[in-house]
Amino acid sequence: MKSRISIKIGGPAGAGVKSVGQILAKTLQKLGYHVFEYPEYPSLIRGGHNTELIQASVEKKYSLIKPVDLLIALDDKTLSLDLPEVIPGGMVIFDSKIDFKSNSPKIEFLSIPMSDIALKLGNPLMANIVAVGAILKAIGLTTKMTTKLLAYQFSKKGPDVVVANIKALETGWNFVKEKSVKPILDSVTVRTSNYLLMNGNEALSLGAISAGMGLYTAYPMTPSTPILHFLAAHQTELGFIATQAADEITAVNMVIGAMHMGVRAMCATSGGGFALMNESLALSGITETPLVVVLVQRPGPATGLPTWTEQGELQYAIHAAHGEFLRFVLAPGDNEEIFQMVFEAFNLAERYQTPAIIMLDKFLSESSMSCENLSADKFTIDRGKISDPSKLKKSKNYQRYLLTDDGISERSLPGMENGVFCANSDEHEYHGLVDESSSMRVWQVDKRLRKMETASKMIPGPQLIGPKDAKTTIVTWGSGKLAGMEAMEIVNNEQKTKNNKQRTKNRVNVLHFSYIWPMNLKAVKQALKDCGESTLLIEQNATGQFQSLLKEQIGWEPTVYLRKYDGRPFFAEEIIEKINEI
């Protein structure tokens, strides 16, 4: 019985490939399927080759597998580039305008005049909706749910647009019906779930709103731009500000300025923008002003592959900026973790009065996936040692940079009586006034670095997911968690079908790191000891940045490693293949 389906849609930019993916993903989600939607597109507005990979299943799935059951080609490029991914027994639906003769007897080909139908209905842009109708019928679904979604989506454009789109949907559906093909997805009873369908950028935005963010500011840069759009759309109703800054240097410094005043603020960017922000990380470090920066990675160097994925900036995030100071680096691996880590980043930044960097990547930030209902009930807001204005009012000699055992001193906010100080980028004495004396320099450096000691003791270690007694442990950080868990599920499920003796023999678990820096060495050492007899470290970069960090910090190395840096995400099969090599 086929309870998991993989659909790929391809076409040029501007043909509405993304819309097809979104409508389809939402339909399947509403019907109770667990959905993963992964977009690929080059950095251009018209032409090129855009794809949407939609994988849906009855059971919870974590990430992508390679085989495609159904390919929808809106142009000939899709047929030449993506056809090899279609499995025997699969189906290809293509627009009749494409001059194509199939030569593969194991795949069913359906030619549908999508463009012609759309043109007859009055808008050639609706060819993609015809395709959605065709897909629904091909996988064995009705148009009911999608009709509702389209009616809602186009309601603002007027009833004519709604009617035309629904007509396009039904025409596509009926076209496939007439061909009487066997539906790809078996009819199974799917329970409606309370899953949410969202991408990492959305989970991040929701986390920031929930965590009481007052100001968000950013300069557009793929793949972080949608965060700005999402937050801007909800700012008035929810009472915060989301605004476009003149550049990334402005963005990060606006955040520092707002944080100095006592308002939780955040900015997001990708590698190039993060590079521009470097000097300001140091400003946050020495002035001990909280700062939250989101770094959504894409392949570099420089412009690199702007719309693809990579985890190439781990060492950079840990070391960016001049001088020595504490910064937190967090790398959540799925929507639930992203949501939680925004709370954590704000809390850590305010508690330790220093920068906190949240690392995502294009794969995580732009892929939509079903996730548990997000809730902030378990999380608390900790604003750290902010002065109590009434106590401060009575105090005689408030010192902003007082030396303390944990390295953290009380922080007054502009407006509080008796709390005046200078947040000074120059080395400074207790009130923040410039002081270049040898003794004060050493005291203040030591004070700031004591925060690192304090933090590394309390920061959580990695998370062991899956069976404790596994033979192989997949070590992941950031978005690697998704692919790692998918591979684990597949391998362990295969084991289940074998006899008892073999069952435990080759089981796999995952050791996932989302707290990257500073490192709780004791917790990390223990977790690595608890790994299976062989370990596989996966990361999406060429030089093994996390691997070298572990080696540098505790001298640990995995049995084998898997690195991918072609801009494409890990597929579960690639990881399984590597496990089988051990």
Added chain:
Amino acid sequence: MRKKLLKRSMKSEGFNTSIFPTWCPGCGDFGIWGAFKLALESLKINPAQVGIFFGVGCAGNISSFIKAYGFHSLHGRAIANAIGAKLANHKMPIIVIAGDGDLLGEGISHFIHSARANHDITVLLHNNGVFGLTTGQASPTAVPGFKSKPLPAEITDEPVNPCALAIMHQAGFVSRGFAGDQEVLCNLIKQAIVHPGFSLVDVLQPCVTFNPDKSYIWYRQRIKPVKVPVHDILSGIKSSIWTKNKIATGVIYKNSRIPFHSNYPQLTEDSLLTTSGKKREIKKLLSTFS
């Protein structure tokens, strides 16, 4: 009168710190320091009720000589910090103090963008035409003929005119003062702080050590106060241009554009401080993802 004023400004004890200024004797910064403190005092601004963002350079060093909530930023970035601070707490006066090298060199994009957005901040620009703290390189406002250390000959670059630049981008309030006339300068600073929108006080400031040609006397011979501010860009720019014998001072240009933060209806009588840092309910928003 002038002597009395100077004496008072050196006192202004409420705003003095434990550190006495480290500028060269005769530096124009002393005059600006005094006029600024007097302006805050006469506006009855409490040191705890103002946010000042300082650049890096001789002007930025004033951060350790003024007792108020201060933020000594990076070179060029004080405006960027200040506009974030203003959005965070739009009820508080936000002031930027930095030099011409800082604001018009590394920080020129922040200067232009915040002027055209009309962010409600006051920029006090110490304009001495030279990088003083790094001992005498040409700044963006240095005029042709200036001998700059890193160049074999006199500079030929035309100077940036901060007033013209601000007027061109329709900043709300554009003025020019002189460090050698504290009384007038104090008055300009007061008007600038009160103005709702981007306000510039471009202060002509002698650097007695590294730009001695532009002395107090040199400026005094050229400055000509304007009678009233103009409201149209072209007349404003024209009036702001330096000629051989004349440099206009006073409030050169003014408009009544709304300040940037007024574009946000979510900023009401309460600033973002009242809601930020408290959990927000997102159930309604989450339901759109189900």
